[in-house]
Amino acid sequence: MSVDQIVFTAAGAVCIAGAVTAVAHRDARTAGVALAGTLLALAVLYAGLAAPAVAGAVIVVALFSTLPFVVHLTVPASRSNATDGPRVTGAALVLGAAVLALLAVAIVFGEVPVNVSVRSADAYDLAALGDLLAGRAAVAAGGSLVVLLAALVAARAARRGRSLWR
Amino acid sequence: MTTAAYLALGAVLFAVGAVGAVVRASAVGRLVGVELMVAAATLTFAAAGVGFRELDGQIAALVAIVVAAAQAVVGYALVSGIRRPE
Numbered sequence: 255m256s257v258d259q260i261v262f263t264a265a266g267a268v269c270i271a272g273a274v275t276a277v278a279h280r281d282a283r284t285a286g287v288a289l290a291g292t293l294l295a296l297a298v299l300y301a302g303l304a305a306p307a308v309a310g311a312v313i314v315v316a317l318f319s320t321l322p323f324v325v326h327l328t329v330p331a332s333r334s335n336a337t338d339g340p341r342v343t344g345a346a347l348v349l350g351a352a353v354l355a356l357l358a359v360a361i362v363f364g365e366v367p368v369n370v371s372v373r374s375a376d377a378y379d380l381a382a383l384g385d386l387l388a389g390r391a392a393v394a395a396g397g398s399l400v401v402l403l404a405a406l407v408a409a410r411a412a413r414r415g416r417s418l419w420r
Numbered sequence: 421m422t423t424a425a426y427l428a429l430g431a432v433l434f435a436v437g438a439v440g441a442v443v444r445a446s447a448v449g450r451l452v453g454v455e456l457m458v459a460a461a462t463l464t465f466a467a468a469g470v471g472f473r474e475l476d477g478q479i480a481a482l483v484a485i486v487v488a489a490a491q492a493v494v495g496y497a498l499v500s501g502i503r504r505p506e
Contacts, residue, residue, distance in 0.1 A: 266429050278440075303470050304470060308462070351438075386475050405489075
């Protein structure tokens with residue numbers, strides 16, 4: 255068993271165990287810590303995929319977005335907090351199922367090379383990634399940053415109890 | 421490891437998140453489920469990008485991560501507001 259396989263097996267096991275714990279545990283604190291562990295295990299998997307920039311982004315999101323909010327939210331939380339209105343969840347499920355079905359069809363028709371080894375002997379080309387972000391993917395990158403900034407402003411307004419539309 | 425292993429792991433992770441998003445009654449549980457689904461999609465993007473030997477998958481993964489962070493910020497702020505009415 256190679257080092258790659260050991261790392262993938264260990265990180266994958268931590269990832270799935272953390273995900274199951276995050277979903278199944280009723281204590282929100284435990285669920286939050288399990289979610290953070292899942293994200294950090296995912297960062298290890300990205301590093302194994304020779305994608306350290308993505309791994310770094312996941313670590314930043316886990317440590318500076320997900321974990322602080324979960325801790326802030328769950329430390330004084332009660333155990334029962336039911337809400338109704340699962341429309342967003344339903345939309346996410348429909349979109350996700352459609353994407354999964356598309357991926358399965360692409361694999362069946364041989365459009366996705368599933369037997370390619372992900373171990374890369376090449377050096378990681380961060381400059382090419384930056385060029386792509388500033389070039390062809392500039393609109394997507396800029397749009398996602400605008401969405402993030404809008405979310406931060408909206409969250410701040412929501413925390414203060416003000417409406418954004420007045 | 422091959423791309424198939426990463427795609428399979430992404431599918432399992434997505435299924436776990438989907439089950440959590442459907443089954444859990446609490447808002448935090450639903451948010452965690454959606455967060456797991458986005459993380460699984462990101463892993464699939466990155467793995468497919470490596471499989472195709474293209475950087476586009478990593479770009480898509482980075483964009484998905486930023487959008488997931490925005491979703492987490494708004495979601496947790498809303499849930500926090502629901503939990504502590506003034």
